[in-house]
Amino acid sequence: MITPVKTALNSRILIVDDEPVNLKLLDKMLRAEGYTNLVSVADSRLVREAYCAEPTDLILLDINMPHLDGYQVMAQLRELGDPLLPPILVLTAQAGKEFMMRALSEGARDFLSKPFNRYELLARVRNLLDAHLALRLTFDQKGLLEELVRERTSELLQSRLEIVQRLGRASEYRDNETGRHILRMSHSAALLARQIGWSTEKCDLMLYASPMHDLGKIGISDTILLKPGRLTPEERTIVETHTLIGADILGGSNNELLETARIIALTHHEKWDGSGYPGKLAGDAIPLEGRIAAITDVFDALTSVRPYKAAWTIDAAVEEIRKQSELHFDPQLVKHFLAILPGIQKIHRKFSESCIPDAKQGNN
Secondary structure (H helix, E strand, O other): OOOOOOOOOOOOEEEEOOOHHHHHHHHHHHHHOOOOOEEEEOOHHHHHHHHHHOOOOEEEEOOOOOOOOHHHHHHHHHHOOOOOOOOEEEEEOOOOHHHHHHHHHOOOOEEEEOOOOHHHHHHHHHHHHHHHHHHHHHHHHHHHHHHHHHHHHHHHHHHHHHHHHHHHHHHHOOOOOOOOHHHHHHHHHHHHHHHOOOOHHHHHHHHHHHHHOOHHHHHOOHHHHOOOOOOOHHHHHHHHOHHHHHHHHHOOOOOHHHHHHHHHHHHOOOOOOOOOOOOOOOHHHOOHHHHHHHHHHHHHHHOOOEOOEOOOOHHHHHHHHHHOEOOOEOHHHHHHHHHOHHHHHHHHHHOOOOOOOOOOOOOO
């Protein structure tokens, strides 16, 4: 259905006056000039309801009315918070500069004393409508452009997320991890970031960057990475270089997303007590992004099935996270993680590949 083009003659004009004679006179005068969308209100208590029923382009308002006077009506309309409140033309028998100044200061755009000249009234109505319609056109175009920008931004963010998730999966094809690990880990990391008070923008950055935490594994030999048995110390040292490889791949960019991903890739295996790798960083020297990723990465690994182990129960994994507080993990982050455990479990169910056991079944 095509929406009719808004013109001055089909603009909605609200006429408010407690005198039926005045309402009929104004209605007849405006219709004779070609205006067709006129709404008359005799009871000032009904103005707000009439105004909200349909977009209004001009209000002709009396001042001296029972129940609510014109000033109170204008106050009610201001309270609605309409970003494009239509012009109000006050028509009143209360002549005098003080009435005019009060009406203009409380929201009226123009003021005309009764009895008024027909031609002067019609000229002011036309001028106010033309100005308002021009303003509405600008406002609508601005809103349309903003909506287009929001849609395009959303599309770009979704494309970015899909790209980094697919890039993150490249490392999983080199490892024994499951295909949905990065989804669970990244959404859990974003949730934990939100819990500690990060802004929406920073939480989104965590969501988009953390899937690339193990990107460096694409540089590790299959004979080591896919070895079914225990790694030798030399092989373990080689595997640990995946943090450096990932940081090297993601480094050298001014892009905030890639820089965050580089930090996570480099530091998500550092430990709070300084026994991690590759830099043996300890405590607050470990970037917060890396500390967040460490908890969510380990928790997901513990509760996931691997060829070399069964999935731990939630209880067993939580107990391990508690034990590793102040050793592997930031103790404050552990507290926050435990506080959002129901949300973490919800994420794991949403992106699960098999049900995580509820009862304790051991943690082999």
